[in-house]
Every structure is written in C-alpha cells, then in structure tokens.
Amino acid sequence: MAELFVAISQPRNQTRGTYHWALYLQISSTEHAIFQIVENIRIAEIDHVDHFRQVVKDQKIENEMYNWGCQQWVLDVLEALVEADLLTDYDHDEAKLKLVPLFGAQIEDRYEV
16 A cells, blocks of 8 residues: 655745646655655555556646646546546545645745745
C-alpha cells in the first residue's frame, strides 16, 4: 500500500506566478528527501501501485492549451484515478475541497516568500 499526496512547491527563484503541483506517491516509510515543498496535501491510500503508475503515465498533457499546466494535470489525474477505481469518490471530493482554493493561487498572495 502507498499514500498519495499532492506536493505544492514554489519554483526556484520565482517570486511571482503560481505554485507548481506534483503527485507524490510514498510507497515505503524509508527516508525521503523532498526540497522546496510549501505544502504537502494527503489525498488517499493507493492499493495498486502498478495500476496507479499506468494511469498517471497515460494521462494526456495538453501542451497546446493556453493556461493549462501542472495544476490542471494533477486535477485531471485525480479524476482518472476515480474512473480507474483507484480513488474513491469521497477521497476525490475531499481532495478537491483542499486543492480548488489553491488552484491558480499567486505565490505572493498565498505564502510568505
């Protein structure tokens, strides 16, 4: 079993714009080193790690869309995880309650630099 988090970070040397979001899957309890994380939001436990990896790998990156980026990609992956029965509707709804207020949050508005 593994735990899924959304890691929110401030890109290096960036004082304006939005935060970077990334998925973080903690598979074991061994020591981890993660740098420049502003906040780590727990999403759910994941039972089928290989299936999780395939769903994430298959998630389309919309490079041609203006204003589409890592934050939307994370939300899209979470939706795909529900469709793949890897994430419950409850965990998905709880994740959205935590993440939607942070979507598009400006670095200078949300946290001290």
